[in-house]
Amino acid sequence: MLLVTGSVEHSRQMLRRKSSMFDDSTSYAALLKERLKEVSHNIVGAEPVLPEDDTYDEVVKSDSVTLKSSIVKLKYANTYRMESYKKFQVHLVQARAEQILKDRVTKFNYDPEIYSPMSVSLASEILAAVKEMGFDRYKYIVRVLIVENKGQGLNMSSRWLWNVEKDNWASAVLKTPSLISLAVIFAVYFD
Numbered sequence: 001m002l003l004v005t006g007s008v009e010h011s012r013q014m015l016r017r018k019s020s021m022f023d024d025s026t027s028y029a030a031l032l033k034e035r036l037k038e039v040s041h042n043i044v045g046a047e048p049v050l051p052e053d054d055t056y057d058e059v060v061k062s063d064s065v066t067l068k069s070s071i072v073k074l075k076y077a078n079t080y081r082m083e084s085y086k087k088f089q090v091h092l093v094q095a096r097a098e099q100i101l102k103d104r105v106t107k108f109n110y111d112p113e114i115y116s117p118m119s120v121s122l123a124s125e126i127l128a129a130v131k132e133m134g135f136d137r138y139k140y141i142v143r144v145l146i147v148e149n150k151g152q153g154l155n156m157s158s159r160w161l162w163n164v165e166k167d168n169w170a171s172a173v174l175k176t177p178s179l180i181s182l183a184v185i186f187a188v189y190f191d
């Protein structure tokens with residue numbers, strides 16, 4: 001059947017066609033806004049997400065696709081914010097890392113069998129403490145080095161591609177008669 005714009009048949013089909021899957025009293029946008037009142041981001045739209053068991057061809061062949069508001073992929077508006085709300089503060093991170101080293105390391109004398117796995121657990125503990133501080137838009141790298149103290153010097157170096165304005169680092173050193181522990185925390189700004 002060939003439809004011509006402006007024909008009587010075309011206007012009858014337009015009257016029979018339902019404009020929305022919702023009745024006139026509710027709209028999808030209103031339901032979505034009501035569900036997302038607690039979201040702090042600006043939502044500019046939503047895409048329906050197909051269930052995993054349906055393929056695209058089956059959905060296209062079917063007459064109607066029902067959208068469930070519980071399975072919606074949200075699109076967030078760009079903030080165009082170039083800086084973090086809470087910047088990385090070296091003195092706070094350094095004090096917290098020194099406190100963790102003091103609490104965990106001073107209990108024992110140097111033993112490579114103990115401190116080799118402990119350096120990994122110390123790094124993860126320091127990382128968790130830094131993440132709890134809530135510096136937004138940063139990714140962290142934590143390195144912990146524990147060596148025996150025999151009066152030697154210790155130099156540690158790292159090379160990175162670095163944004164001087166936004167990236168930062170903090171270090172914490174703890175010296176005991178039997179060992180030297182060094183923790184270095186790198187905060188790399190992430191857009």
